[in-house]
Amino acid sequence: MKYFALAFLSVFLLFSCQNKRETAANTPDNTQLATLFENYWEENARLFPLEATAQGDNRYNHLLPNSNTKGFRDSLKTYYQSYLDRLRQFERAELNANDQISYDIFEYEMNTQLEGLKHNTWMIPFQQFWGLPLTMGQLGSGTGNQPFKTVKDYENWLQRIEGFTVWADSAIANFRLGIANEVVLPKALVEKMIPQMESLVTKEPSKSLFYGPINNFPEEMASADRQRLTEEYKKAIQTKLVPTYQKLAIFLRQEYLPKARTSTGIDQIPGGKDLYNYYVKYWTTTDKSAADIYTTGQKEVDRIKGEMQKVKDQVGFKGTMDAFFTHLRNDPKFTPYKTPEEVLSAFKAIQSKIEPYLKKMFNQTPKTPFEIRQTEAFRAASASAEYNQGSPDGSRPGIFYVPILDATKFNTTSGMESLFLHEAIPGHHYQISLQQENEALPKFRRFSWYGAYGEGWALYAESLGKELGLYTDPYQYMGALGDEMHRAVRLVVDVGMHTKGMTREEAIQYMLSNMAISEEGAIAEIERYMAIPGQALSYKIGQLKIKELREKYQKKLGDQFKLASFHEEFLKDGTMPLRVVEKKMDNWADQQNK
Known part of the structure; x- marks a missing residue:
């Protein structure tokens, strides 16, 4: 009798959960919650007018508040806490699925911002x-x-x-x-x-x-x-x-x-250890410890080394891996350009090459225009290649900026194809533009950014190279492996510098020994991680999560799995913490299975 009762209870709970999901799915959008989010965003635009300008909201283009004052920081604390309190007046279980996602993201964001205000970052x-x-x-x-x-x-x-x-x-x-x-x-x-x-x-x-x-x-x-x-x-x-x-x-x-x-690491300043733990959580949107991330980085470095060895063997290079890196850095055949225009034209050729394949992998593509430009001279020396988002109305294009200090030294094996996939298409340009163009999302989601999601997607986009008709040249594939190695090395050196006493010089040497990168390039990268601790962790942690989800659903759904549908579902709701996106994607997979 006891077993029958337990079985009955299990069936009851199963149907109860199913009914709740169906009820949530059929519940209309909560207008009061939408008003809360709209009010929050209006205040946000006034508090952060530079962000509003970047998003194409030109109402506050004349404002530049002094964010360095205690009064400004105190106003932020009141702002975030008041909206968190108002959010918690809603019963999450009674909201529809999309509003539940908004609830989860908003709650996470308010808590994260409040925690950040406890640290002395304003002193830098x-x-x-x-x-x-x-x-x-x-x-x-x-x-x-x-x-x-x-x-x-x-x-x-x-x-x-x-x-x-x-x-x-x-x-x-x-x-x-x-x-x-x-x-x-x-x-x-x-x-x-x-x-x-x-x-x-x-x-x-x-x-x-x-x-x-x-x-x-x-x-x-x-x-x-x-x-x-x-x-x-x-x-x-x-x-x-x-x-x-x-x-x-x-x-x-x-x-x-x-x-x-x-000293090198942020753990060497007062409160630095706690600050780094906050940055790890902030940038990865996970509860992973710095020690776990360090171990993951070491494993990824070893795996990618194995792939690099295969490429070295394929092209018939007989020396050591270090010698191969030197060959890739210094052989004149890998620096064929004479002008910045030639470099930019090479990136445009990559865009043309992948266009026929994109339709098979993406049901929806952005309306926002796209351009490739050379990084301005005044900041090129300290800049990496980057994407600057366009405006939602299309009046300003998304821009892929390429720093070209000397075109004759621009190396083709630096991973030009993977760089384009990451910074441009289908990386940041697709992800950010589709998010901004989705007017069904509340504005705090249309214009949000989570590094583990956004940079994770961009690094995942690099892994699509062969499916997009790229990486047919082994040296370009080596460049792609170099880019992935770059992100794996980051896990080791970022955590190493900020928690394990690794010096700037040791971090530079670790990077040089595992990558085909110039010393100048390695210095710029390592100093970037010193300046913004934890940010470099987001790429690899996010990519590994997306790859894990894709593999899980391919195994679970079999022939029902459609890559274009997976990409559409992942991108359509905008950036969010990894813990939220996994829950959302699991629900999607369950629906596909039905």
């Missing part, structure tokens, strides 16, 4: 890789997110310049508090920041990067407006921008550099 306002002084250069050049189409647009930028001068003074004050509390950057990074600031100091305004919008007035702009704005921009460059960058450069050189630390 910027570094050589990210920060407002570099962003201002991109925006003010006239080639970035900041629009320069109308007189109002030009006046908006002048107001943002005013905000930047105030921000910079507060940044210096926060750096000084960091010095007092021993929360400082490593010397190697500060040495890179100084020339970045100095490069934006010019005696002649017309030679300034910030003169770009004046050189490119819209044809329809009246001559009187052109004349007035020209004078105002010259004055702003001479009296606001140049003095501000000069002040930052002098401070960094004379006051901050002597106090910068000689």
